[in-house]
Amino acid sequence: MSCCAPGAEMALEMAASAPPSSEEIKLASRSLGGDMHQTDLSVPTAHCGACIQAIETALCKVENIESARVNLSTKRVSIRWHGDSVPPFFAVLGRLGYQAHLFDTEIDEKDRTLSELIRAVAVAGFAAGNIMLLSVSVWSGAEGATRDLFHWLSALIAIPALAFAGRIFFRSAANALRHGRMNMDVPIAVGISLAYAMSLYETIDHGEHAYFDASVSLLFFLLIGRTLDHVMRERARTAVNGLSRLASRGSLVLREDGTREYLPVAELVPGLRLLIVAGERIPVDGDIVSGNSDLDCSIVSGETEPKTVSAGAHVQAGTLNLTGPLTMQATAAAKDSFLAEMVRLMEAAEGGRSRYRRIADRVSALYAPVVHLAAFVTFLGWMAASGDWHRAMTIAIAVLIITCPCALGLAVPIVQIVAARRLFEAGVMVKDGSAMERLAGIDTAVFDKTGTLTLGRPKLVNASSIDPTMLAIAADMAAHSRHPFSRAIASYAGYCGQPSVGSVTEHPGFGIEAVTQGNTWRLGRRGWAGWKARTGGEGKPGGYGGTVLSKNGNIVACFAFEDALRQDAKAAICQLKDAGLSVDMLSGDTAKACSEVAKSLGIASFAPALLPSGKVEWIEALTRAGHKVLMVGDGFNDTPALRAAHVSMAPATAADIGRQAADFVFLRESLLAVPLAMDVSRRAGRLIRQNIAIAIAYNAFAVPIAVLGHVTPLIAAIAMSASSLIVIGNAMRLDATAKAAPEAPLARRRTDVIEAARP
Amino acid sequence: MTTLVYLIPVALFLGALGLSGFLWALRSGQYEDLDGAAERILIEPDQRDGEGRQN
Numbered sequence: 001m002s003c004c005a006p007g008a009e010m011a012l013e014m015a016a017s018a019p020p021s022s023e024e025i026k027l028a029s030r031s032l033g034g035d036m037h038q039t040d041l042s043v044p045t046a047h048c049g050a051c052i053q054a055i056e057t058a059l060c061k062v063e064n065i066e067s068a069r070v071n072l073s074t075k076r077v078s079i080r081w082h083g084d085s086v087p088p089f090f091a092v093l094g095r096l097g098y099q100a101h102l103f104d105t106e107i108d109e110k111d112r113t114l115s116e117l118i119r120a121v122a123v124a125g126f127a128a129g130n131i132m133l134l135s136v137s138v139w140s141g142a143e144g145a146t147r148d149l150f151h152w153l154s155a156l157i158a159i160p161a162l163a164f165a166g167r168i169f170f171r172s173a174a175n176a177l178r179h180g181r182m183n184m185d186v187p188i189a190v191g192i193s194l195a196y197a198m199s200l201y202e203t204i205d206h207g208e209h210a211y212f213d214a215s216v217s218l219l220f221f222l223l224i225g226r227t228l229d230h231v232m233r234e235r236a237r238t239a240v241n242g243l244s245r246l247a248s249r250g251s252l253v254l255r256e257d258g259t260r261e262y263l264p265v266a267e268l269v270p271g272l273r274l275l276i277v278a279g280e281r282i283p284v285d286g287d288i289v290s291g292n293s294d295l296d297c298s299i300v301s302g303e304t305e306p307k308t309v310s311a312g313a314h315v316q317a318g319t320l321n322l323t324g325p326l327t328m329q330a331t332a333a334a335k336d337s338f339l340a341e342m343v344r345l346m347e348a349a350e351g352g353r354s355r356y357r358r359i360a361d362r363v364s365a366l367y368a369p370v371v372h373l374a375a376f377v378t379f380l381g382w383m384a385a386s387g388d389w390h391r392a393m394t395i396a397i398a399v400l401i402i403t404c405p406c407a408l409g410l411a412v413p414i415v416q417i418v419a420a421r422r423l424f425e426a427g428v429m430v431k432d433g434s435a436m437e438r439l440a441g442i443d444t445a446v447f448d449k450t451g452t453l454t455l456g457r458p459k460l461v462n463a464s465s466i467d468p469t470m471l472a473i474a475a476d477m478a479a480h481s482r483h484p485f486s487r488a489i490a491s492y493a494g495y496c497g498q499p500s501v502g503s504v505t506e507h508p509g510f511g512i513e514a515v516t517q518g519n520t521w522r523l524g525r526r527g528w529a530g531w532k533a534r535t536g537g538e539g540k541p542g543g544y545g546g547t548v549l550s551k552n553g554n555i556v557a558c559f560a561f562e563d564a565l566r567q568d569a570k571a572a573i574c575q576l577k578d579a580g581l582s583v584d585m586l587s588g589d590t591a592k593a594c595s596e597v598a599k600s601l602g603i604a605s606f607a608p609a610l611l612p613s614g615k616v617e618w619i620e621a622l623t624r625a626g627h628k629v630l631m632v633g634d635g636f637n638d639t640p641a642l643r644a645a646h647v648s649m650a651p652a653t654a655a656d657i658g659r660q661a662a663d664f665v666f667l668r669e670s671l672l673a674v675p676l677a678m679d680v681s682r683r684a685g686r687l688i689r690q691n692i693a694i695a696i697a698y699n700a701f702a703v704p705i706a707v708l709g710h711v712t713p714l715i716a717a718i719a720m721s722a723s724s725l726i727v728i729g730n731a732m733r734l735d736a737t738a739k740a741a742p743e744a745p746l747a748r749r750r751t752d753v754i755e756a757a758r759p
Numbered sequence: 760m761t762t763l764v765y766l767i768p769v770a771l772f773l774g775a776l777g778l779s780g781f782l783w784a785l786r787s788g789q790y791e792d793l794d795g796a797a798e799r800i801l802i803e804p805d806q807r808d809g810e811g812r813q814n
Binding site for chain 1: 782785790
């Protein structure tokens with residue numbers, strides 16, 4: 001574990017999320033027949049050989065676990081187990097310092113497109129290699145019957161290659177034409193099939209030149225580009241899907257006759273009574289029937305303060321029940337809940353993005369007609385000049401082949417995959433290539449506050465002014481609660497080695513009570529804990545905190561909290577401003593909380609207490625004013641805004657739906673991921689434009705030669721390969737320059753977290 | 760010319776052998792976890808005895 005040492009950072013995160021219940025695990029696992037089950041977990045922090053070994057060894061020692069296998073590429077563990085009860089794999093992984101998440105098995109379908117693409121690449125490569133071999137013999141002077149034999153062999157090898165590997169392009173081209181559109185696949189499909197048909201005619205006619213090699217090797221190069229493009233998107237998508245999901249999977253239903261049953265979320269209907277224990281998320285909107293608790297609403301509304309709820313209160317799906325068990329009555333099915341409303345808002349806000357077209361598409365829309373026109377004009381010209389239709393056709397096909405967008409097809413995906421790889425190493429995942437293109441063009445960055453600029457995790461700010469003995473007692477008590485304030489205090493546990501307190505009871509909505517040596521200690525709300533201190537003025541060394549520690553009703557310590565800023569938030573904002581962006585902050589939290597954060601980060605423009613639709617309006621107003629907006633946010637309430645913005649980014653801790661909506665997801669705590677992603681995207685954008693320029697320059701040079709009829713197949717093959725190699729070489733420069741960028745953030749982050757945990 | 764009659768089929772056959780080998784490896788899932796495979800080579804075999812042998 002020495003190379004990973006996720007221990008310190010994980011310790012903090014582990015506390016933040018409770019493992020799913022065993023019913024939930026059962027719902028998420030696949031039955032393999034008999035009493036065998038397979039459960040797939042995502043373990044985002046596994047990243048080396050030692051991790052594989054640690055995880056597999058530990059899991060295989062657990063009773064009832066048949067086998068465990070780590071997939072390091074997708075960062076997943078598949079565990080096969082038997083028996084009725086679910087083995088405690090979350091606990092085992094937690095002890096090792098790995099945070100695990102369940103994910104949907106439906107998402108885990110095999111990637112058929114990728115294997116189809118790879119098979120196509122293999123077949124095209126095989127055919128291209130063999131045909132090249134035969135072509136070289138022809139070029140080096142084979143004559144007569146030998147040449148015809150080689151041509152016939154080439155034709156035979158090319159047929160299955162075109163049929164199998166070319167299918168991908170033919171399908172897409174046919175689809176585009178049927179809808180009256182033009183894409184890059186149309187010139188490719190026309191070029192290779194015309195070249196093949198013409199070569200076949202030449203072969204039958206005992207002609208000198210055939211273009212089978214050009215036709216197939218073109219396919220080979222283009223398929224490589226296509227595959228790279230696909231790999232990049234797929235990799236990011238699986239990684240994003242693999243992270244923890246925050247919408248709950250099911251809930252315990254209390255039937256009329258007193259029986260309990262665990263139902264998946266989709267089967268929850270209004271009127272059902274649900275039992276929500278502390279640490280669970282509310283699955284659907286509903287009303288509380290009985291019980292008291294605190295709810296963490298930060299992911300839904302952006303409010304940092306937990307909300308106290310009791311019977312009669314209305315609760316929203318997605319909020320986290322923190323302190324006490326609740327019985328609630330569902331008032332909406334999952335599809336009608338707050339979450340579903342977000343999805344509707346999201347769809348409404350979609351417009352801004354779907355209008356964007358990728359650079360490659362824009363270029364090819366111009367490129368394809370030009371190429372076809374050039375070939376056609378060449379044909380007409382030679383027809384008029386020589387009257388020899390066969391010669392005119394041969395030259396026109398040479399034009400088509402030499403202009404074929406081989407370099408163009410590789411230029412964009414290869415730069416994007418190098419850039420995505422670079423970002424992936426820095427902990428930023430990219431959904432697709434167009435996201436990077438869009439990010440390169442932004443001029444305004446809009447941040448959400450809770451969970452994005454801040455961690456959504458309160459931090460004790462007046463620890464230094466509290467009596468260390470009192471702090472230690474409070475920390476000991478707080479360790480028994482899941483309330484965010486308690487967790488903040490509990491991180492000071494063991495601070496000065498006090499004996500631990502005795503019996504502890506939690507009063508949901510109020511605080512924690514402990515009795516030791518005849519003394520009653522209370523940690524919680526001022527009015528409840530300090531029941532003798534009615535004036536509220538006593539014993540306030542540090543000031544204004546609503547949370548106090550009392551001994552027999554007398555307040556002995558006050559605690560003040562502040563939402564901790566995300567690491568490097570200030571540096572990130574500064575870098576964005578230096579890059580010429582204007583930075584705004586939008587939040588659902590109160591004006592007071594917002595202004596404090598905005599002031600400390602130097603953000604001049606902010607809007608507090610916004611509803612989800614308010615955020616969308618704000619972004620749409622900016623868009624109408626001609627700005628290109630980057631939205632950075634987490635939470636359900638940011639999701640429509642993430643969709644409405646030109647490009648969006650979310651931390652890995654964001655709500656499931658938020659991560660789905662965002663174009664970028666950053667895994668590490670540091671906000672420097674935002675300027676880094678922008679920097680890499682801008683450089684990638686420059687390289688893409690350079691590559692396109694190279695491709696165009698190459699054509700400007702090659703086309704006249706082809707039009708004049710001087711292109712032999714040898715020249716066409718060399719020119720085409722050379723242009724592809726230049727483009728690939730240029731794309732690799734991104735990696736070379738990016739290597740110089742610091743690896744430091746990770747190392748620094750780790751020490752900072754350790755310091756934060758032990759002040 | 761007569762040598763070509765042997766050599767070309769032999770060349771094509773060897774190429775096809777390589778291709779089918781690759782397709783077989785692809786189908787049997789050997790490319791599913793390239794990162795993991797690169798790391799697993801460092802793990803001592805006796806320590807991994809009797810575990811994770813499926814797939």
